[in-house]
Amino acid sequence: MKLQFSAEDELFRGEISSWLADNLTGEFEKIRYRGGPSDEHMYPAERHEWEKKLAAGGWTCIGWPEEFGGKNATIEQQVIFHEEYARVGGPGRMGHIGEGLTGPTIIAYGTDEQKQKYLPTILDGTELWCQGYSEPSAGSDLAAVKTKAVLDGTLKKWRISGQKVWTSLAHESDWCFVVARTDPQSNRHKGLGFFLVKMDQPGVEVRPIEQLTGTSEFNEVFFDEAIAEDILGQPGEGWTIAMALLGFERGVSTLGQQMLFQNELDTIVKVAKSNGAGHDPALRQRIAEAHTGLRLMRYNAMRMLSDPTSGDLDKSALVYKLHWASWHRNLGKLAMDVLGPESEICESGPYDLTRLQSMYLFTRSDTIYGGTNQVQRNIIAERGLGMPREAKG
Amino acid sequence: MDFALTEEQEMIRESAESFLADVSSSQAVRKAMMTEQGYDDEVWQRICEEMVWPALHIPEIYGGMGLGYVELAVLLEKMGKYLLCSPYFSTVCLGVNALLVAGNDEQKQAYLPQIVEGKLKATLAYTGMNGRWDAHAVQATYQTTSSGFELNGQLRFVPDGHIADLLIVAARKEGSQCEDGIALFAVPATTQGISRQWLPTMDQTRKQAEITLHGVVLDQSTMMVDENEGWSKLSTIIQLAQIAVAAEQMGGAQKTLDMAVDYTQEREQFGRKIASYQAIKHKAADMMLKAEVARSAVYYAACVGQEVISEDGDPVLIDDLPQAASMAKAYCSDAFFFNAGNAIQFFGGVGFTWEYDCHLYFKRAKSTETFLGNASYHRELIAKQLLDADGDVS
Numbered sequence A: 001m002k003l004q005f006s007a008e009d010e011l012f013r014g015e016i017s018s019w020l021a022d023n024l025t026g027e028f029e030k031i032r033y034r035g036g037p038s039d040e041h042m043y044p045a046e047r048h049e050w051e052k053k054l055a056a057g058g059w060t061c062i063g064w065p066e067e068f069g070g071k072n073a074t075i076e077q078q079v080i081f082h083e084e085y086a087r088v089g090g091p092g093r094m095g096h097i098g099e100g101l102t103g104p105t106i107i108a109y110g111t112d113e114q115k116q117k118y119l120p121t122i123l124d125g126t127e128l129w130c131q132g133y134s135e136p137s138a139g140s141d142l143a144a145v146k147t148k149a150v151l152d153g154t155l156k157k158w159r160i161s162g163q164k165v166w167t168s169l170a171h172e173s174d175w176c177f178v179v180a181r182t183d184p185q186s187n188r189h190k191g192l193g194f195f196l197v198k199m200d201q202p203g204v205e206v207r208p209i210e211q212l213t214g215t216s217e218f219n220e221v222f223f224d225e226a227i228a229e230d231i232l233g234q235p236g237e238g239w240t241i242a243m244a245l246l247g248f249e250r251g252v253s254t255l256g257q258q259m260l261f262q263n264e265l266d267t268i269v270k271v272a273k274s275n276g277a278g279h280d281p282a283l284r285q286r287i288a289e290a291h292t293g294l295r296l297m298r299y300n301a302m303r304m305l306s307d308p309t310s311g312d313l314d315k316s317a318l319v320y321k322l323h324w325a326s327w328h329r330n331l332g333k334l335a336m337d338v339l340g341p342e343s344e345i346c347e348s349g350p351y352d353l354t355r356l357q358s359m360y361l362f363t364r365s366d367t368i369y370g371g372t373n374q375v376q377r378n379i380i381a382e383r384g385l386g387m388p389r390e391a392k393g
Numbered sequence B: 001m002d003f004a005l006t007e008e009q010e011m012i013r014e015s016a017e018s019f020l021a022d023v024s025s026s027q028a029v030r031k032a033m034m035t036e037q038g039y040d041d042e043v044w045q046r047i048c049e050e051m052v053w054p055a056l057h058i059p060e061i062y063g064g065m066g067l068g069y070v071e072l073a074v075l076l077e078k079m080g081k082y083l084l085c086s087p088y089f090s091t092v093c094l095g096v097n098a099l100l101v102a103g104n105d106e107q108k109q110a111y112l113p114q115i116v117e118g119k120l121k122a123t124l125a126y127t128g129m130n131g132r133w134d135a136h137a138v139q140a141t142y143q144t145t146s147s148g149f150e151l152n153g154q155l156r157f158v159p160d161g162h163i164a165d166l167l168i169v170a171a172r173k174e175g176s177q178c179e180d181g182i183a184l185f186a187v188p189a190t191t192q193g194i195s196r197q198w199l200p201t202m203d204q205t206r207k208q209a210e211i212t213l214h215g216v217v218l219d220q221s222t223m224m225v226d227e228n229e230g231w232s233k234l235s236t237i238i239q240l241a242q243i244a245v246a247a248e249q250m251g252g253a254q255k256t257l258d259m260a261v262d263y264t265q266e267r268e269q270f271g272r273k274i275a276s277y278q279a280i281k282h283k284a285a286d287m288m289l290k291a292e293v294a295r296s297a298v299y300y301a302a303c304v305g306q307e308v309i310s311e312d313g314d315p316v317l318i319d320d321l322p323q324a325a326s327m328a329k330a331y332c333s334d335a336f337f338f339n340a341g342n343a344i345q346f347f348g349g350v351g352f353t354w355e356y357d358c359h360l361y362f363k364r365a366k367s368t369e370t371f372l373g374n375a376s377y378h379r380e381l382i383a384k385q386l387l388d389a390d391g392d393v394s
């Protein structure tokens, strides 16, 4: 067990931090600390420009293998990248779905041709992706998807029809990966396909959904015989690929997320020190608990990333989502309680929320997306503890 | 950065597992806990001679194995899992640590080799009658005499105080307050003027004693650190001990989770395994989360402890000792209590019997939670660091 980074890794830290210091300036100054979770609706155009800048500096997709344009960065280096990025208030990444989900999935399951076609525009930050899994009747139970895919004999391409929902950033995206049913007779996880669909075409309609924050970052997406540019893997392999993709979701970016949490907690501590809440014994307990929870989250993540082959570490990975989501939801409430009566007062009218209000409200979704807390507990009990699986309806 | 156990640490863990499964069965624990002494002589002898565990983190120059705090934590996790009844915790996690942190070379030479050989049991006696764990806890007093010192006062809640051969005693200069005036002494328990009384405890697996110091005359050589350094050394010793307790608690939190889940896989009600009920599954998942986060807390704190006892420890990590210890102690106290309490609930009626082991863990959870400060005590220490650091409290 070793807590320090190697001298080589520290050099790498120096590289990224000085690049950020030199480049996250000028026109990009205003998007520092902006666009992260709960602030996703802010400055999309500027943040997209920033993606390209980051790419030009060679700082996108650093964990990808070199042959696909990555740096083949070690886990430690990726951790350092995310930490430094968040430390200086790097803008919320518009490209994270492409970089963290689509790319690795295409690298794992795509043909050479598909790799050549899709990876470069993820790498250079020009094209953005969104995730089309959930449907009105398929939420936690993703295997219930109804969206259909039918092979168009003349085009030799699949056509997608159906409705996706809660699709984050669909309105900003160039592409969507869609799980749809290739075999109409099939049910549940059999007979699904994994499709890559261009958003800008007549058969795709995006309608924003207003969130409880009054802002809108997710959408309904309607497909009406929309053409899928490609299918990844074979028809029938959709479930396997969809699940593999979710595996890529948990990973090194969590360390960067923790840095954002740290920024939030620091803000709360600052408020508590200035408004007297820091003298309230009950709030002191909760602040200390939040601080402890965040630090332990870091050590949990380090265990998870240290050696993914050891059995022990699978367990730290299994509990990870439940831990951070519950922790963050508590932090949201703590922020409001520390603010006291001021917590009610908005930034401006009619409904322009403060950053902490936004954070507070948004944390209610942390325990829903990416597997609800209840679904996480089912997974922990079943995979981590070997308890019986849920009865299926 | 690497946060996985090394091969050697894994080996210690495995050998501890098989040894303790053998010598610290439920039957063995129950037998030992019923005695006033609190442990089985033969088992203790095997721990010292066969496993050489007291030598674990004692430097080689004193005859020890020279291993580190992570290795110790790995071992303590298993001791916590098996509720080992032995003077190991008091001798090693209090006594050895006190000698390493605050002893001079002569004192180390005098006592550490004896501990390695299993000839000496030690403990730390710093808490007075007021039930506190901070500097105010030190209520025994010392006076300087022409040839040395005279100690007076009453010490309570001393782990294994009735059977230890060596007492590391904290006493304060008469009239001193709080963190000032505290000195540490290495005092053979047979010294005249010392009387010791075993205190029956709710958790019978952990023995406590009350010690009365009545005109105890000591020579110069017994002083470990004087009033200039007393509290700073004592607080380091206490923090190292908090990490050790947390490691045991983590083992207990894991064990109670495992016991509880195993039982739900056997027991059927309403025609199905109770493990299949979601109310049970979800609670078990919460218990697993606590056990896993507790593990991370302990491993990190143990890494910090390692730096503290090393010759050339990383100063940044050493500075983090108070917080690392408080985080581990706060989290693991809550986690163990949560898991041990829920284990009783999972077992239902049989969980409430003397026969089943649930209560042994439930009681250990409470006694270790209280010992060296409970979760709210530690959270307040952390809050002080976060909120009062700039001295802007009015």
Ligand SMILES: Cc1cc2nc3c(=O)[nH]c(=O)nc-3n(C[C@H](O)[C@H](O)[C@H](O)COP(=O)(O)OP(=O)(O)OC[C@H]3O[C@@H](n4cnc5c(N)ncnc54)[C@H](O)[C@@H]3O)c2cc1C
Binding pocket: A130, A131, A132, A133, A134, A136, A138, A139, A140, A141, A165, A166, A167, A168, A169, A218, A365, A368, A369, A370, A371, A372, A373, A374, A375, A378, A390
């Ligand atoms: C902010 C946000 C962004 C999102 N972004 C995307 C996106 O980009 N792409 C995408 O595809 N999806 C996205 N989602 C959708 C998200 O994945 C789903 O909301 C989630 O999977 C839950 O599905 P649901 O909303 O249909 O709730 P349901 O599945 O209907 O759940 C309702 C309640 O029932 C509980 N429940 C369900 N099943 C069980 C069970 N077996 N046992 C116990 N309790 C159960 C749930 O825990 C929950 O409390 C997003 C959601 C949010 C909130």
